[in-house]
Amino acid sequence: MAETRRPKLAVWKFSSCDGCQLSLLDCELELLAVAEAVEIAYFLEATRTVGKGPYDLSLVEGSITTPHDVQRIGEVRRQSKLLVTIGACATAGGIQALRNFKDIKGFIDRVYAHPEYIEALATSTAIADHVTVDFELRGCPINKNQLLELLSALLNRRKPNIPTYAECIECKTRGTVCVMVAKGEPCLGPVVQAGCGNLCPAQGRGCYGCFGPLGNLPNTAALTAQFAAMGMDRRDIQRRFRSFNANAQAFRKESEAYDD
Amino acid sequence: MAPSIGAKVVLLREDLDRLIAELRERGYVVIGPTLGEGAILYEEVTSSGDLPAGWSDVAEAAAYRLQEGADRRLFGYSLAAQGWKRHLYPPRQRLFLAERAGRGFRLSSGEADGAPMALLGVRACELAAIQIQDRVFTKEGFTEPGYAGRRRAAFIVAVECGRAAATCFCASAGTGPAVGPGYDLLLNEMIDGDAHRFLATAGSDNGAAILGGLSCRPPTAAELSSAAAQPAAAAAQQQRRISADAAGVLTRAAESPHWEAVSKRCLTCGNCTMVCPTCFCTTVEDITDLSGDIAERWRQWDSCFTIDYSYIHGGSVRQSGAARYRQWITHKLASWHRQFGSSGCVGCGRCIAWCPVGIDITAELHALEQAEQVSKGGDNGAD
Known part of the structure; x- marks a missing residue:
């Protein structure tokens, strides 16, 4: 394998906090192996040196929030053989998609001294709403083990083992006691895709839904009915679904059912 | 001695x-x-x-x-x-x-x-x-x-x-x-x-x-x-019971409208299967390191409630929650007999306690049994 050309990797940023890109740098020990296996051609967070496209694999972080983003993601797509979104912003619109439920003009007028300089779209949307996406890595932020798994799978031309089942299965396989049943703590786990590594439930907290909804239309209504039976009021129930993945279809629909 | x-x-x-x-x-x-x-x-x-x-x-x-x-x-x-x-x-x-x-x-x-x-x-x-x-x-x-x-x-x-x-x-x-x-x-x-x-x-x-x-x-x-x-x-002290004819009820209930009613409540999260002491389904995954020099095969618990569990060429066979709940309870209480010579349920009740929305296997079976009685009664009335 040593003589074959290493695949070219590019990492792109749109509207985001950079946390998902950092997950790549966070690979630490494995980072050397990654750098050996691929040519990191474009990764501004790591180096100003820019290798020219086209790229074999583009990792795209962030959501589309400006007209410039729309134009730029098209260019990234044209330069990329495979395009993988990393994180809740790129995959669902991120926390900044809370604007989608309000009037953006009101925010701009309130925040900026010269709103006329601000060119922003009314919504924050996922990359897949604009270009074809080959794979989506969930999470806020992504899990570095999932990122490494995806890279290993692509390099070795096999199917990535990225589970699509509920977070509950991570709890049960790890041996975490269900916080909803044993503590009456509301938890999004049953309607959320696994992959975080069981972070919150393992600390006795309900799942916040960083990895977004289960792919196959989760039964969010049954879960919110249970939340209500546990004594949560409508506003709190709505807020559970209005966080990092607020604009993911299943979560948006459920939170809108709790509009008063 | x-x-x-x-x-x-x-x-x-x-x-x-x-x-x-x-x-x-x-x-x-x-x-x-x-x-x-x-x-x-x-x-x-x-x-x-x-x-x-x-x-x-x-x-x-x-x-x-x-x-x-x-x-x-x-x-x-x-x-x-x-x-x-x-x-x-x-x-x-x-x-x-x-x-x-x-x-x-x-x-x-x-x-x-x-x-x-x-x-x-x-x-x-x-x-x-x-x-x-x-x-x-x-x-x-x-x-x-x-x-x-x-x-x-x-x-x-x-x-x-x-x-x-x-x-x-x-x-x-x-x-x-x-x-x-x-x-x-x-x-x-x-x-x-x-x-x-x-x-x-x-x-x-x-x-x-x-x-x-x-x-x-x-x-x-x-x-x-x-x-x-x-x-x-x-x-x-036991308040719940399971019907002796569970296998018969479920075998006759394949087309029951009750499955839709359960699926309104079921999260398809898989908790019942994870805590069930007899559920044994697993999936196998192959992993490699980045270089491809090391490959491993792992087996891990899976559940008939996951969408990937029934994935075959063309997609998953059991898309709906109704189909997945029916599969689980019917296998557990009915087809298990043919496969392994007994029921797959031992009555521990874990699936009831640890279901985040409290779906009760004994209550669902009872509802199916009641529905059967009612429809039999209806047939008699029509005679």
Whole structure:
């Protein structure tokens, strides 16, 4: 394998906090192996040196929030053989998609001294709403083990083992006691895709839904009915679904059912 | 004279530490009930001090809470959050490792067998569940070597129930509360004033040998009858029951509109299958490192409630929650008979307590049965 050309990797940023890109740098020990296996051609967070496209694999972080983003993601797509979104912003619109439920003009007028300089779209949307996406890595932020798994799978031309089942299965396989049943703590786990590594439930907290909804239309209504039976009021129930993945279809629909 | 199978002796509270020490001396890792995360957990114990003295569990649909009991009973709870399955058939197991070697590769087998386990506190329903998994994993010609090895090496200390949780229905499932054969030792815990002791019964040569080493006195007639009354008391407390004709009801209910009604409530999260002591489904995944020089095959617990479980060319067969719930309960209570010669349900009630929305297998079966009665009644009316 040593003589074959290493695949070219590019990492792109749109509207985001950079946390998902950092997950790549966070690979630490494995980072050397990654750098050996691929040519990191474009990764501004790591180096100003820019290798020219086209790229074999583009990792795209962030959501589309400006007209410039729309134009730029098209260019990234044209330069990329495979395009993988990393994180809740790129995959669902991120926390900044809370604007989608309000009037953006009101925010701009309130925040900026010269709103006329601000060119922003009314919504924050996922990359897949604009270009074809080959794979989506969930999470806020992504899990570095999932990122490494995806890279290993692509390099070795096999199917990535990225589970699509509920977070509950991570709890049960790890041996975490269900916080909803044993503590009456509301938890999004049953309607959320696994992959975080069981972070919150393992600390006795309900799942916040960083990895977004289960792919196959989760039964969010049954879960919110249970939340209500546990004594949560409508506003709190709505807020559970209005966080990092607020604009993911299943979560948006459920939170809108709790509009008063 | 050394005790033989069926021999009964009395262990005092402090003798339990001698029993645990004896098992450890013989090389067993003793797994027993402990307190953790607001529940009883089966974890390694090294002395009776690790056991949940004085703690009991209160289980209802979608609720499980610990509470302090009236006495210092060590086995005063009904069930741990998860059963012994996670010890006998761990959630993730490496099946093999392959390393590139020149132009070929070198295979090494999965993982080394751990120390033999002594399972302390196995309930009647749990022993029945282990015996069901024995049939699943050691069915003629299809032996699962990891399970078979751990199971063969395991020493089982059963503890009979003197109370039942609200979710228990082993009496109607025919698996308890009296512990059936298959244990090495059976304990009945008895507290009478300050006297805290156990009636111990040897169920195997191995169990008899261990009891012999503890040199304890034989039981009195009062102790024997006190122990014998325990399962009846636990049975009398059971509020839930499962129909004797579960298999028939489900076989006839394949097209019932009730499945849609359940799916309105079902989260398809898979918790019921994870906590079920007989559910055995797994998936296999292959992983590699970045260089491709190392590849591993892992097996991990899966669930018929996941969308990928029924994925074949073209998509998943069971898309709807209705189809997945029907699959689970029908396999568990009906087609299991044809496959393994018994029901797959032992009546432990874990699927009821640990369902985040409290779907109750006995209630759903009852609803299907009622619907059948009503439709029969309707037919009669039309005649």
